[in-house]
Amino acid sequence: MTTKIGVLVMSYGTPESLDNVEAYYTHIRRGNAPSAEQLKELKDRYEAIVGGVFPLRENTDRQVEALEAKLNEDKGGRDLEFVCYQGLKHARPFIEDGVEAMAKAGITQAVGIVLAPHYSVMSVGTYIKRAQAKAEECGVNMSFVESYHMHPELIDVLSRRVTAKMDQYVEAGAARDEIRVLFSAHSLPERILAMGDPYVDQLMETSKAIADKAGVASWQFTWQSAGRTAEPWLGPDILDTLRDLSKEQVEYVLSAPIGFVSDHLEVLYDLDIEATAIAAELDMRFTRTESLNSDPAYMSVLSDVVLSQVNQMKVTQP
Numbered sequence: 001m002t003t004k005i006g007v008l009v010m011s012y013g014t015p016e017s018l019d020n021v022e023a024y025y026t027h028i029r030r031g032n033a034p035s036a037e038q039l040k041e042l043k044d045r046y047e048a049i050v051g052g053v054f055p056l057r058e059n060t061d062r063q064v065e066a067l068e069a070k071l072n073e074d075k076g077g078r079d080l081e082f083v084c085y086q087g088l089k090h091a092r093p094f095i096e097d098g099v100e101a102m103a104k105a106g107i108t109q110a111v112g113i114v115l116a117p118h119y120s121v122m123s124v125g126t127y128i129k130r131a132q133a134k135a136e137e138c139g140v141n142m143s144f145v146e147s148y149h150m151h152p153e154l155i156d157v158l159s160r161r162v163t164a165k166m167d168q169y170v171e172a173g174a175a176r177d178e179i180r181v182l183f184s185a186h187s188l189p190e191r192i193l194a195m196g197d198p199y200v201d202q203l204m205e206t207s208k209a210i211a212d213k214a215g216v217a218s219w220q221f222t223w224q225s226a227g228r229t230a231e232p233w234l235g236p237d238i239l240d241t242l243r244d245l246s247k248e249q250v251e252y253v254l255s256a257p258i259g260f261v262s263d264h265l266e267v268l269y270d271l272d273i274e275a276t277a278i279a280a281e282l283d284m285r286f287t288r289t290e291s292l293n294s295d296p297a298y299m300s301v302l303s304d305v306v307l308s309q310v311n312q313m314k315v316t317q318p
């Protein structure tokens with residue numbers, strides 16, 4: 001009999017509709033409702049990027065569907081069937097809903113993976129903690145992929161993304177070595193540094209590997225999308241970095257948001273609208289690498305790391 005392996009594919013989650021932004025924001029804030037002003041500010045940002053469907057919802061749906069197909073193609077001759085379930089951090093279906101759905105379908109063995117390549121206790125760590133707790137409650141034996149930030153195929157596809165945009169700048173008249181590549185990721189509170197968190201090191205490793213592979217002469221790492229809270233967040237922020245680069249007379253800026261895998265608010269608003277406007281004010285050229293979304297190369301990375309995890313599990317036949 002074919003053994004079913006559940007795959008919990010976890011992602012941040014996005015509101016279901018504009019009316020749902022308040023509930024979503026309240027969930028992110030651990031049950032504390034935002035002020036009217038904070039809510040309006042977030043709604044305005046979503047309104048600027050949402051054309052009917054929230055892009056992250058569509059992208060996550062496609063990624064999960066494509067990964068399931070890829071896993072069943074890559075499993076080889078083994079008598080396994082992979083069934084993917086979505087588990088979202090701040091929206092329905094929540095992480096716990098995904099685990100419960102697997103258990104209800106009779107699945108007892110599962111792998112969890114987050115649609116974010118870099119590990120932090122404050123990001124991937126909390127996804128895993130919630131999934132693990134629910135899995136124990138439901139009697140599902142689960143193991144997790146923690147990070148895949150140096151997977152060779154990931155470095156490859158991201159390097160190709162960087163090269164493609166550098167080529168466009170060169171065609172537009174830039175000298176290749178004067179293009180400044182800005183790798184970025186979601187900022188986190190500075191206190192992760194004192195916790196020995198691997199997030200920063202992993203991001204630097206990915207950035208360096210891509211820069212080497214793509215032959216980038218001039219690059220730096222910067223943070224983006226810091227939360228609006230009282231505590232200090234990791235910096236420098238990309239908007240400040242752009243102001244500094246303008247003083248250095250840098251003319252061509254290529255943003256490579258390697259901490260994200262989908263088009264969503266942080267990319268479509270924070271980079272495409274906000275950073276783009278600042279760069280225009282500063283009279284600099286600004287563009288960004290395309291997001292991975294459901295690119296087959298990204299699906300191949302995910303499939304490979306999930307299959308490696310399965311190989312380490314003791315898969316019991318029913």
Ligand SMILES: CC1=C(CCC(=O)O)c2cc3nc(cc4[nH]c(cc5[nH]c(cc1n2)c(C)c5CCC(=O)O)c(CCC(=O)O)c4C)C(CCC(=O)O)=C3C
Nearest residue numbers: 012013014015028056116123186188226227228264265266
């Ligand atoms: C590390 C990290 C990632 C990357 C890894 C991963 O993907 O997990 C990420 C991704 C995302 N963050 C997102 C949205 C938001 N994040 C917020 C707030 C926060 N993010 C945090 C961290 C991260 N966030 C943190 C520590 C906070 C403070 C509150 C808290 O301690 O939890 C807020 C509140 C308002 C604001 O501060 O802007 C929003 C709306 C969306 C969805 C976009 C869409 O819907 O299109 C995505 C993919």
Ligand SMILES: [Fe+2]
Nearest residue numbers: 012186225266
């Ligand atoms: Fe966030």
